[in-house]
Amino acid sequence: MIQLSLIGIGTGNPDHVTLAAVKALNRADLILLPRKGEAKSDLVDLRRLLCDQLLEASSETRIVEFDLPRRDGERDYLSAVDDWHAAIAAVWGRLIEQHLPDGGRVGMLIWGDPSLYDSSLRIADRLQSGHGTVDVEVVPGITSLQVLTAEHRIPLNTLAEPVQITTGRRLRERGWPTDAASVAVMLDSGGAFESLLPGEDLHIWWGAYLGMDKQCLIDGPLADVSDAILTRRAALREQHGWIMDIYLLVRRPG
Structure with a gap:
């Protein structure tokens, strides 16, 4: 079975990361870090910094970066977002199958909190329907x-x-x-x-x-x-x- 932890990391200040988030990071077997293009490299840089600072020295957690699919800005907004979410779920699924073929814990570092104008929970629902049993955990973050x-x-x-x-x-x-x-x-x-x-x-x-x-x-x-x-x-x-x-x-x- 896969456990997917959606870990709220706040808005950019490492001091805002909760103790619960730190524990969730250190429980993960795999952490997936999305890249959003060169213009937004600050965002993945911050996630890398958090991993460097918060993962224990003895941790065997693997960190895998991936390029986030792009949303089609020319189409109807809701239809484009629906297809975009499907594409992201497919990427998540491939990476999980590749790096955790026998199951394990996956961590995703979510900007702010997964509940507020963030689609990670919706994408996780698609992952559950297409990639076997996935148990989702939400670790709240500062919005x-x-x-x-x-x-x-x-x-x-x-x-x-x-x-x-x-x-x-x-x-x-x-x-x-x-x-x-x-x-x-x-x-x-x-x-x-x-x-x-x-x-x-x-x-x-x-x-x-x-x-x-x-x-x-x-x-x-x-x-x-x-x-x-x-x-x-x-x-x-x-x-x-x-x-x-x-x-x-x-x-x-x-």
């Missing part, structure tokens, strides 16, 4: 939302009010979610907040590369800082070749 609110020193919600977590795509298509006082936005390709109605009294707390040495934070009334965020975001993306950012918007009562 980008937690780091964003910690670094800005703010609560996620306003008093007694709900929070909506959404994507940049949905914010552009549907606008401000009904009845939400606070909206956390992830997976924004850049500037989805510009689609909101002018005149809205909104405050934004934005962060990029959270938990990393190159972390960048901006906050203020959206009308005052939106241009600064877009300019800074473009410069950071140009400098590093990639960017991961997130922001919280709060509607001021009025």
Whole structure:
């Protein structure tokens, strides 16, 4: 039997990795590290660093890197993602069969936490259906939302009010979610907040590369800082070749 551990590793700060995650890493017979291309080499570099720092000297854990299949950006989004997940599951399955033909424990280092806008659990479901018995373990990690609110020193919600977590795509298509006082936005390709109605009294707390040495934070009334965020975001993306950012918007009562 294969045990697959999906191990949340936080957002880039090795100090955010939990003791449970360290134990799971050291139990693994095999750790699979995805490569996302040269532009995002920082991400696999961090995973390598974590393995170097956290695996015990006596560990016999094998570390295998693989190239992550690319998603077709020209097709319908949901159909393209479905095919992409199938391709990733096939790669996982081949590597597991190759390196653990008699079964064992596999570790996957998941950015942030497997529960929040991450598809590792969905991919693992496909792996279960196509590659025999797989027992999935989830080791929770610190999310980008937690780091964003910690670094800005703010609560996620306003008093007694709900929070909506959404994507940049949905914010552009549907606008401000009904009845939400606070909206956390992830997976924004850049500037989805510009689609909101002018005149809205909104405050934004934005962060990029959270938990990393190159972390960048901006906050203020959206009308005052939106241009600064877009300019800074473009410069950071140009400098590093990639960017991961997130922001919280709060509607001021009025």
